[in-house]
Amino acid sequence: MKGTVLYGPGDIRFEDREDPKIAAPTDAILRLSATCVCGSDLWPYRGLQPIDGPTPMGHEYCGIVEEVGSAVKFIKPGQFVVGSFATSDNTCPHCLYGYQSSCMHREFMLRAQAPFLRVPQAEGTLVATPGVPSKDLVPSLLAASDVLGTGWFAADAANVKSGGTVVVVGDGAVGLLGVLSAKQMGAGRIIAMSRHEKRQKLAREFGATDIVTERGDEGIARIKDLTKGIGADSVLECVGTKESMMQAIHSTRPGGYVSYVGVPHGVELDGQQLFFTHVHLHGGPAPVRRFLPKLIDLILNGAINPGKVFDLALPLDQVAEGYRAMDERRAIKALLRP
Numbered sequence: 001m002k003g004t005v006l007y008g009p010g011d012i013r014f015e016d017r018e019d020p021k022i023a024a025p026t027d028a029i030l031r032l033s034a035t036c037v038c039g040s041d042l043w044p045y046r047g048l049q050p051i052d053g054p055t056p057m058g059h060e061y062c063g064i065v066e067e068v069g070s071a072v073k074f075i076k077p078g079q080f081v082v083g084s085f086a087t088s089d090n091t092c093p094h095c096l097y098g099y100q101s102s103c104m105h106r107e108f109m110l111r112a113q114a115p116f117l118r119v120p121q122a123e124g125t126l127v128a129t130p131g132v133p134s135k136d137l138v139p140s141l142l143a144a145s146d147v148l149g150t151g152w153f154a155a156d157a158a159n160v161k162s163g164g165t166v167v168v169v170g171d172g173a174v175g176l177l178g179v180l181s182a183k184q185m186g187a188g189r190i191i192a193m194s195r196h197e198k199r200q201k202l203a204r205e206f207g208a209t210d211i212v213t214e215r216g217d218e219g220i221a222r223i224k225d226l227t228k229g230i231g232a233d234s235v236l237e238c239v240g241t242k243e244s245m246m247q248a249i250h251s252t253r254p255g256g257y258v259s260y261v262g263v264p265h266g267v268e269l270d271g272q273q274l275f276f277t278h279v280h281l282h283g284g285p286a287p288v289r290r291f292l293p294k295l296i297d298l299i300l301n302g303a304i305n306p307g308k309v310f311d312l313a314l315p316l317d318q319v320a321e322g323y324r325a326m327d328e329r330r331a332i333k334a335l336l337r338p
């Protein structure tokens with residue numbers, strides 16, 4: 001088969017690779033229905049995160065089970081499954097506390113921008129749908145694999161409550177789905193921070209009630225204006241830069257909650273400054289597996305349509321164009337069809 005490999009900044013190649021094979025009795029092999037490019041893939045693509053030689057790419061996936069190892073009992077060939085970017089046994093103490101992305105047997109997935117994929121810990125990582133879903137649901141189910149699961153965790157970790165005021169920092173796919181998640185959790189007011197017209201429109205469609213285009217100190221001042229000088233109950237930081245983190249912390253009311261799900265790059269916090277803000281901080285790689293059964297239900301019932309974040313669909317062999325389009329912010333998120 002062919003698969004996606006990053007050789008260096010801006011150098012994505014779709015090239016011959018070995019077909020994945022069952023390597024452990026707990027593995028499964030999937031034939032992917034769709035995969036995509038993640039915002040976090042752009043860090044190494046832009047040369048902002050070093051790579052150790054040619055690196056196979058991709059960690060978002062859904063598809064049909066082709067083959068399973070001898071220890072896999074409940075995931076069966078022919079099933080349609082969705083998995084997380086982090087594998088989990090779903091039985092260790094961290095998993096049982098709901099932090100499957102810190103599983104004692106965790107591996108971060110790679111190699112998913114390809115037609116076939118080996119998934120370790122298949123039984124604890126994958127969730128099967130009741131039947132094979134119709135094609136129009138595939139983009140939304142793919143979104144559940146990472147961006148929706150991460151947006152949902154962002155809202156959950158920021159303690160979004162019915163009637164609460166929520167701010168979302170970041171208008172990438174995760175931020176937009178953080179808006180959708182906050183709406184589902186009953187937020188009364190959802191303020192999306194975005195200066196990009198197409199993304200503002202989608203944020204409104206997903207439930208944003210206000211849009212703030214200012215950033216930094218001006219952005220914080222605007223949030224204070226909109227909340228009678230108090231600050232928001234819940235703030236979702238979905239970027240990962242120092243500026244966005246500061247914007248999130250200082251937009252939150254004393255006693256409020258900040259979640260952070262953007263992989264941090266150059267974020268440093270001043271202890272004393274943090275001390276006097278009085279905010280709760282909770283984030284990290286989203287335990288998507290915790291939320292997958294619920295998210296799959298919401299998608300299959302037609303309650304949510306997170307697949308709308310894919311505004312570009314390409315054949316998998318044009319993956320390099322998917323990276324370019326997202327890098328240049330011509331696309332919010334690129335779906336790839338094997």
Ligand SMILES: [Zn+2]
Nearest residue numbers: 092095103104
């Ligand atoms: Zn575990």
